[in-house]
Amino acid sequence: MSALPAAAIALAGRLFEELRLHTTDEPGITRAAYGEGEEFAHALVRRAGLELGLHEAVDVAGNLYLTLPGEDPALPGWIIGSHIDSVPHGGNFDGAAGVLAGLAVVAALREEGRRLARDLTVMVIRAEESTWFPVSYLGSRAAFGLLPAEALETRRADTGRTLREHMEALGFDAEAVARGEAHLDPARIHGFVELHIEQGPVLEREDAALGLVTGIAGxxxxxxxxxxxxxxxxxxxxxxxxxxxxxxxxxxxxxxxxxxxxxxxxxxxxxxxxxxxxxxxxxxxxxxxxxxxxxxxxxxxxxxxxxxxxxxxxxxxxxxxxxxxxxxxxxxxxxxxTPAILDASLRARFAASAAREGVRAVEMPSGAGHDTSVFANRGVSSALLFVRNQNGSHNPQEDMRLADFAEAVRVIRRAIAG
Known part of the structure; x- marks a missing residue:
């Protein structure tokens, strides 16, 4: 079992707390897609990434990419990512855990002085929660140039303003989205990894810190x-x-x-x-x-x-x-x-990593949708990991032990660096 540098988990803990403090909307927290809360979260993660020396890019839809260069930039790279918006009056960990896990992995590698063969990108995805705009996987589809132009005319549930209006108000290029301009190329992605809190009680009842997801429901x-x-x-x-x-x-x-x-x-x-x-x-x-x-x-x-x-x-x-x-x-x-069946060989890699780290992990399906589905259906080798969560999700009582989060980060670090 390998310990993580204390600074890596301390960084994640500090960022979780800043998210909670600045996006609280009693009861719970609110980070509306293309709204104030999501914008604060993107700015917070961007700042943390730049402090870690990562290279920054933003695509036409506002998805954020923070990259740790590898030894060979010609190789397809790893992406660790998730969304950071929330449902209204939800919890602080849904989505955000996956983003901060990526930063924690980078921080650990930096602290240890390790350089990967491939680039490692932390991706902060826009607008996963379709409670705001009635469009599934809005941000990740836009990253691949797959968002239909008509989706830009959908209206946000609370403001009544269109997606186009919200994007343009934040300085993003809605016309490029409509043209299908893609930032991501499946051939340039070695693997996509998303950590997410489990949204049900299975891991808690199985006394397992980690779930290895077999497939995502459509x-x-x-x-x-x-x-x-x-x-x-x-x-x-x-x-x-x-x-x-x-x-x-x-x-x-x-x-x-x-x-x-x-x-x-x-x-x-x-x-x-x-x-x-x-x-x-x-x-x-x-x-x-x-x-x-x-x-x-x-x-x-x-x-x-x-x-x-x-x-x-x-x-x-x-x-x-x-x-x-x-x-x-x-x-x-x-x-x-669309449903997605996830890569069995990549899942086996994470299972082996969990075993070597002494972390109990169980295989399970996901009844909820996740951005991983878009990557998998584009032919990208993709893994979705659940971390144990005590009180479900999409509610103010949502919880996650930082010790379980640290175990998940250890597993991810070993799997991509091994």
């Missing part, structure tokens, strides 16, 4: 779906004549629960979540049959076939319910992301 989403029925008097409209939007929506939830049950019996992994549900406060009332209900739907799986199957069931069951209940479903725009 998704389909309907963010502004509605079920439209007819308002009526709660005492005057008999059951047979009702077009009750809430009851029809409940039928849809029950139908997808039955679909999920069947998938689990077959051993197929998926998640189905109705994360926002509500009747119209301008029209609903205690004594009215509800004529409209709005909802969002988030479906995830590592298998494209499973996603297709669930979507087919969704449409079929909606049609049946429309006939039975006299309602209409309007699902609105469909968005989503």
């Amino acid at each position: 998704s389909f989403r309907y963010r502004k779906a509605r079920c439209l029925g007819s308002y009526g008097h709660s005492g005057a409209v008999p059951r047979a004549y009702r077009q009750d939007a809430v009851v029809a929506f409940a039928d849809l939830v029950a139908a997808l629960e039955t679909t999920w049950d069947g998938l689990e019996r077959e051993g197929a992994r998926a998640t189905i979540t109705f994360g926002e549900v509500g009747t119209d406060p301008a029209q609903h009332a205690f004594s009215k049959v509800p004529g409209e209900i709005g909802f969002c739907l988030d479906v995830r799986s590592e298998s494209p076939a499973v996603l297709e199957r669930i979507h087919g069931e969704l449409m079929a069951q909606a049609a049946v319910i429309e006939q039975r209940r006299g309602v209409r479903f309007d699902f609105g725009e469909k968005t989503g992301s």
Whole structure:
């Protein structure tokens, strides 16, 4: 087992604390994509990187690259990276752990006087949290020139201003993004590594500090779906004549629960979540049959076939319910992301590194999306590592022991420097 220089983890601890102090938005922290909090975080990491002697670059979408030159610049390089934006009132470690892990690895190598054969770049990715703009992996797709031009016209959930407006206000080149100008070339990347806090309880219950992710779920989403029925008097409209939007929506939830049950019996992994549900406060009332209900739907799986199957069931069951209940479903725009299977040989390399460092690591899938998915689907050898986290993520109670973070940094350092 090899100890890390104390200064490397002290640096990460100091940066975590500065992020917390300057982006607190009670309850929790907020670092909005292309907003004040994300900007502060990028400036903080940039300053720390320059103090470590790293070379700086920023692409047309605002992604930040801090590079430690290797002995042979002609060789494809390593990238360690993650996002640093957050959900509203979230936790301090989601995303940021991956960025600061990269800086800690660099700091350790600097302290030890070691130089890698290849360049090592710490990448700070923009706008991973699609709660702000309804576009999956916005920053990492833009880095490869893959962001559709129409994505620039999507509006941020809180400000109502377009992505184009937010980018240009910060001095980035939205037109170059629209043209598909790429900063990253898959052929120039030896491997991509993302450390992220685990967003569930598995590692805590398995008493393991580290998770080695086998694959990342893709998704389909309907963010502004509605079920439209007819308002009526709660005492005057008999059951047979009702077009009750809430009851029809409940039928849809029950139908997808039955679909999920069947998938689990077959051993197929998926998640189905109705994360926002509500009747119209301008029209609903205690004594009215509800004529409209709005909802969002988030479906995830590592298998494209499973996603297709669930979507087919969704449409079929909606049609049946429309006939039975006299309602209409309007699902609105469909968005989503592509699943990714991660490189087994690179994962084996990290497993061997963990074993040599005496760190307990377990293999597991990721039900949540991560920027690693974009790299993997571009043919880049990619690894996603989870570090144990005590209280889930996307909430103010999010936590991570610095000792577990240090173990993850040791594993990454050995894997890329060995």
